[in-house]
Amino acid sequence: MKRCGWLMVALVPFVLFGGCGPKPGTPDTGGKKKLTVCMLPKKKGVPYFTSCAQGAEEAAKELGNVELIYDGPTDGAAEKSASMIEKWTLQGVDVIAVSPNDPEVVSPAMRKAREKGIKVITWDADGATDAREFFVNQATAQEIGYGLVDTMAKDLGGAEPEGEVAIITATLTAANQNAWIKFMKERMAKYPKMKLVALQPSSEDQKLAFQVAQDLMKAHPNLKGIFGISSVAFPGAAEAVKQAGKSGKVLVTGLATPNDMKAYVKDGTVKSVILWNTPDLGYLTVRVAHDLATGALKPGATSIQVGRLGEKKIEGDNVLLGKLLVFTKENIDQYDF
């Protein structure tokens, strides 16, 4: 009985895996030669990145000869991203597009991939400049940091916007957010009456952001503004302000996809939402990846034709998406992502 037992157990994987045919996406299956483009978000399962993937899929379909693999760590661990890049290197894919959570961790893997002849680009956030050929850039950390503070200042109103403000960030170790915070603090010097009274993490947990916002409003009764600088913290903070009945009295701004903030913008809790066109970012990334792989795009180019986006400028090795978008009551209905 025992021996049959373990023999049966050994057959389990066969039964599980044997039934499935070769998966599209494993590049070594024969047939038509498709370009494999691997798109790696910082964290899978977050609407911001899912909306980028939307645009990426659109581009892949349009081009017709692109096999798009969209995968990333569901917990956002940089170490996992590096492991995935190493796996793709072994699989011999054509292009890897990385949004690195931690450039130091991911860049060595990117370099190894380039050594094997794989094209590597970055999007959304940059890695080491010698580890990738192009960076599809939507906005610099400075633009984002300054933009957040400027928007809050504008919403606070007046020639000298004043008030206590607080920042709710993602995790304390999030590289992007920390870069933005640095520039935000820099920019606040321009508004001497805007005072930063607290900085709290919310570790990618909307409920936590909600509770932190509640606590902040009670601990600082003169709080005038809250920055929710992660796509999870922003709606959480907005909900807290709304439930506390302080819509309009405590301003909330931050970065999030318009669909997730539409209700709050419509009811006045949030005046402005900052972001960029994320599907376009994904679309542009796949296009750049494709052109790089076919040789249509070479280092030194100053512009690139990108399907429905028209012509995009290239500054050095940065492919520029365009300006930051600010969504308000007036224009938020135009966007669906």
Next chain:
Amino acid sequence: MTVSFRNLAARRETGVAVLLGLTVAVVAGLNPAFVSGANIRDMLVQCAPAAIVGCGLTFVLLTGEIDISLGSMMGFLAAVMGLATSSQYGNLPAPAGIAITLAAGTAIGLLNGVLVSVGRVPSIIVTLGMLTALRGLTELIMGGKWISGIPPGLRYLGTGTVIGVPISIWVAAVTVVLAWLFARETPAGRRIYALGSNPKAAVLAGLSPTRIKLFVFALTGFLVAVATLVGTTQLSVIESGIGVGFEMVVVTSVVVGGASINGGKGTILGMLLGVILLGIVRTVLIFLNLGETSVYWERAIQGAFILVAVLMDHLASRRKSAEVPT
């Protein structure tokens, strides 16, 4: 023997209560807004889900088992609830959503119970596997998007009030009282204690460990569903990270409150005190406003709290008895 046991238990709860009282007094002294009606209400609302689930977990620990799948269960149930009732997906009415969530929670709890009692798989393994698998399943069914469009009926559970007190506090209070009565006054509750403190004797006395364990796990699953219904509906979107780390909070609270990992020891009151103590740490730090760098020490402080509570209990019990070392 029962008398000294009760004294021991009382000692732990007293210790936690004292620590809690001291903390509140100190912070209130520095920032009176801390004990305002609004803040107390908000803090209790924050603790409500943990208190509800803590009742179930206390019973699980009493039988000598453990359940660390609570957070992933909550995330999964939130996704199920969202997909069933959201106007973007299933669009079912709120009562149907409530029924489905409760049923799903009980079913998962029952599955845990079956694997533990019938399959004889250690509960740490079952619930560790569930913690991982359910989180992955949640991510899969949500497909990278958040769920909004939750019907107002469900949102009311999370945001509504009855005579000024939020529904979640009512539900938590009722659950805790019922659990407390169940543990102390009913024969079934007594049986749970018996099973945990001496499994062999319990079996000889005719108790059925299988049935008791099935019950406590199913109950916990049910309570996680209840907590999901009143907890996650506070927000307008369901996101895939709901519940991450929740099990650690509940386990820690229950153990700080006096429950023993080995079974047979623990009270609902202790659990409640533990939940509140750990639940207010972050709020305390925000109110103390110790400056930016204090934020980075929050987790260290939480860990310290646990160690202090545990040390206190141990020193108390050492003074009490000169028993055989365990």
Next chain:
Amino acid sequence: MKALFRRYPHEWILVGLLTGLLLAAWRLDPPFVSVGTQAELSTHIWEMALLTVPMTLIIITAGIDLSVGATMALCAVVLGMTFERGTPVAVASLLAILTGLACGFLNGVFVAKVRVHPLIVTLATMSAYRGIAEGLSLAKPVSGFPASFAFIGRGEWHGISVPGLIVALAMLAAWVVLNRSVLGRFLFAIGHNETASRFSGVPVDRIKLLLYSLAGTSAGLAAVMFVSRRNTAKADIATGMELDVVTAVVLGGASLFGGRGRIVGTLLGVLLIHETREYVSWRWQNDELILVVIGALLIVSVLVNTLLTRRQAVS
């Protein structure tokens, strides 16, 4: 041959699963099982594998240590911060390992002297150590380590991977202890019946202190290996590591109630988790699916093992 099966039923189940998996992979995605691929993929697993060694010993004594990931993070932070301030990287690494020793020792003191249940102690220190790591580093990462430092995490010595060598030596040492030494027999005794062991003169407290200190030291070494391999030292590394490690050890057949466990089993557990994870990622390119598979694998393997061994002798 039959006797060999009967003596190690759980291990044979694992071997069966592993073989089945690799055969399926060989048939469906041949590049996966190539030596080059496997060698490259193996680099992902060394720190986790190292930590399973003291964890096996601890679990055999019916204990557990959930703080290994947090200890690793704290050691990494110590390594990074001292290096940043000019300490040579070798000294910084030594400091990191000593930090691990201290963390483990503290765990041991609480478990052995204060007599608190290891689950509670390590649950608390898990928060405390990671919290201290965050507090000290202010959540800032440190990188820029010298190229020579990468030797520990990624280097090769006569063609053998250095971290792999470290893990192999650790496992060998543990095997010798468990199977050929008095200490090993003490460990099983403590796991089976701690009170009786105490009365029999087994120095239970000292052994526990040793085991948890060892776990902490390994975490420190693992931190050095990780930082050297990934060129970054920060407070959020190794989150979830403790669950992975416990999963591997338990998958390998050790019982959390104590008294049972084998290094061979742990090794197989590590391999099985590693290959399953890598292959699912290779073929389905879906991170969420991996979680479901690993969780199911854990439950199913223990379930199967329990069902099969119940036919055996009385427990």
